[in-house]
Amino acid sequence: MATERFTKDHEWIRVDGGIGTVGITHHAQTQLGDIVFVEVPESGRKTKQGEAVAVVESVKAASDVFSPVSGEVIEANADLAGQPALVNEDAEGKAWFFKLRISDPAELDKLMDRAAYEAFVKESH
Amino acid sequence: MNATPASDQPLRRTALYAQHVALGAKMVPFAGYEMPVQYPLGILKEHLHTRAQAGLFDVSHMGQAYLVGPDHATTAAALETLVPADVLDLKPGQQRYTQLLNDAGGIVDDLMVTRPAAADDDGKLFLIVNASRKDVDYAHIAARLPEGVRLEPAPERALLAMQGPAAAQVLASLCPEASRLSFMTAASARIGEFDCHISRSGYTGEDGFEISLPAAGAARLWQTLLRTDALKPIGLGARDSLRLEAGLCLYGHDIDETTSPIEAGLGWSIQKRRRSTGGFPGAVRIQDELAKGPKRERVGIRPEGRAPAREGTEVLSPSGERIGVVTSGGFGPSVNAPVAMGYVAAGHAEIGRPVHLMVRSKALPAAIAPLPFVPHRYSRKS
Numbered sequence: 001m002a003t004e005r006f007t008k009d010h011e012w013i014r015v016d017g018g019i020g021t022v023g024i025t026h027h028a029q030t031q032l033g034d035i036v037f038v039e040v041p042e043s044g045r046k047t048k049q050g051e052a053v054a055v056v057e058s059v060k061a062a063s064d065v066f067s068p069v070s071g072e073v074i075e076a077n078a079d080l081a082g083q084p085a086l087v088n089e090d091a092e093g094k095a096w097f098f099k100l101r102i103s104d105p106a107e108l109d110k111l112m113d114r115a116a117y118e119a120f121v122k123e124s125h
Numbered sequence: 126m127n128a129t130p131a132s133d134q135p136l137r138r139t140a141l142y143a144q145h146v147a148l149g150a151k152m153v154p155f156a157g158y159e160m161p162v163q164y165p166l167g168i169l170k171e172h173l174h175t176r177a178q179a180g181l182f183d184v185s186h187m188g189q190a191y192l193v194g195p196d197h198a199t200t201a202a203a204l205e206t207l208v209p210a211d212v213l214d215l216k217p218g219q220q221r222y223t224q225l226l227n228d229a230g231g232i233v234d235d236l237m238v239t240r241p242a243a244a245d246d247d248g249k250l251f252l253i254v255n256a257s258r259k260d261v262d263y264a265h266i267a268a269r270l271p272e273g274v275r276l277e278p279a280p281e282r283a284l285l286a287m288q289g290p291a292a293a294q295v296l297a298s299l300c301p302e303a304s305r306l307s308f309m310t311a312a313s314a315r316i317g318e319f320d321c322h323i324s325r326s327g328y329t330g331e332d333g334f335e336i337s338l339p340a341a342g343a344a345r346l347w348q349t350l351l352r353t354d355a356l357k358p359i360g361l362g363a364r365d366s367l368r369l370e371a372g373l374c375l376y377g378h379d380i381d382e383t384t385s386p387i388e389a390g391l392g393w394s395i396q397k398r399r400r401s402t403g404g405f406p407g408a409v410r411i412q413d414e415l416a417k418g419p420k421r422e423r424v425g426i427r428p429e430g431r432a433p434a435r436e437g438t439e440v441l442s443p444s445g446e447r448i449g450v451v452t453s454g455g456f457g458p459s460v461n462a463p464v465a466m467g468y469v470a471a472g473h474a475e476i477g478r479p480v481h482l483m484v485r486s487k488a489l490p491a492a493i494a495p496l497p498f499v500p501h502r503y504s505r506k507s
Binding site for chain 1: 162163167168169170172217362363365366373431433435455456463485
């Protein structure tokens with residue numbers, strides 16, 4: 001069964017067999033508003049936990065998307081370039097940003113589970 | 126949109142604050158006020174709705190003031206020492222866009238000047254200035270007025286803007302006089318029980334009106350107007366994307382105390398008599414730029430790809446030379462593509478000229494584009 005974790009920067013990561021799928025949370029997309037542009041990382045890019053690896057832009061502003069853990073990007077979601085609004089429609093499903101091979105699974109322990117993330121969101125509002 | 130300097134001052138609220146909250150608006154600090162950046166509809170749909178039908182905006186944070194003197198000639202002459210527009214020539218009920226200039230010809234603020242239509246208002250000029258600049262403007266103006274002419278700020282007034290192709294029809298049902306106004310004219314008229322000052326102008330490139338009225342009546346008028354299905358409340362987010370597509374300047378971004386009206390492409394707002402006779406601050410620089418061309422020019426810029434280029438993005442020539450900077454940039458919902466404005470050095474401003482935009486350390490291809498990005502649809506006198 002896949003493990004799901006969340007960051008304080010409002011990314012989610014779903015982990016299955018050493019591969020993590022990453023996106024931004026439903027809460028993040030409601031805060032950003034209409035998404036008009038998404039830039040995803042290239043396959044092969046090595047990234048550290050907390051590094052800015054993708055960009056999501058609303059009408060008003062650009063925001064960085066940070067890698068929840070260290071690893072190597074193995075695939076990016078090619079659909080997002082042509083359909084950035086997919087992030088508003090299905091942030092935690094079809095609008096995943098990229099997949100990476102996790103280099104240090106222990107880093108996942110620093111992240112929140114869904115209950116903790118939901119409490120975090122409530123607290124910060 | 127970052128017109129709010131860091132400050133410990135509590136945020137002010139307009140007379141429509143409770144209306145915005147009741148409508149579910151997201152409130153943000155802007156120019157010292159707590160203002161609606163968007164309603165639940167969202168910036169993209171609010172923008173498109175304004176161009177398709179009509180939008181209602183609370184712009185009560187803007188500065189409204191009267192310049193009061195003994196007669197039109199005296200008051201107009203006083204204002205002409207501060208701005209490059211022909212104010213003397215204004216007919217009753219006529220409105221002009223102009224700029225307060227500093228001695229170097231830089232723009233202290235841009236503003237609307239209206240000569241009221243009513244004969245008993247002779248000697249009065251009605252000014253609307255930017256929210257972020259009103260304190261600076263009022264001090265600047267008051268310090269430079271001759272004896273007998275005084276500035277009277279009107280903070281007790283609210284200001285509503287109705288913009289979009291359906292605006293005229295919506296307002297006509299409440300105020301038949303408003304339909305008789307053409308672009309850049311104004312009149313006093315009653316809407317229901319309220320004495321309003323209505324001008325046919327705005328900040329979206331669309332036909333529309335700005336309605337000034339006592340703040341006490343603002344909520345009632347706001348609610349009355351919103352009963353019309355064609356009219357939806359629109360926040361500052363869409364106001365910004367609408368004005369950017371219309372190629373209109375935002376103070377503190379596209380124009381400031383270093384930019385001249387000629388550099389900013391606002392030469393059209395300096396009428397013939399003023400160009401030749403001068404008599405406004407910075408006239409030497411402005412007349413020189415009119416004769417020889419400015420050193421830099423405000424231009425439209427269209428990125429080739431989908432990535433927006435935001436304010437501060439460097440503009441390079443294809444050979445890598447830094448030629449300018451983006452001053453406003455984002456996504457244009459009606460254009461359905463990123464759009465930007467900025468300044469480039471003289472000789473680089475030709476329409477269609479390829480440039481590069483440095484976005485996240487990558488040089489993205491773009492081209493100099495004509496402004497506006499979306500054609501203006503003003504209701505000019507036929």
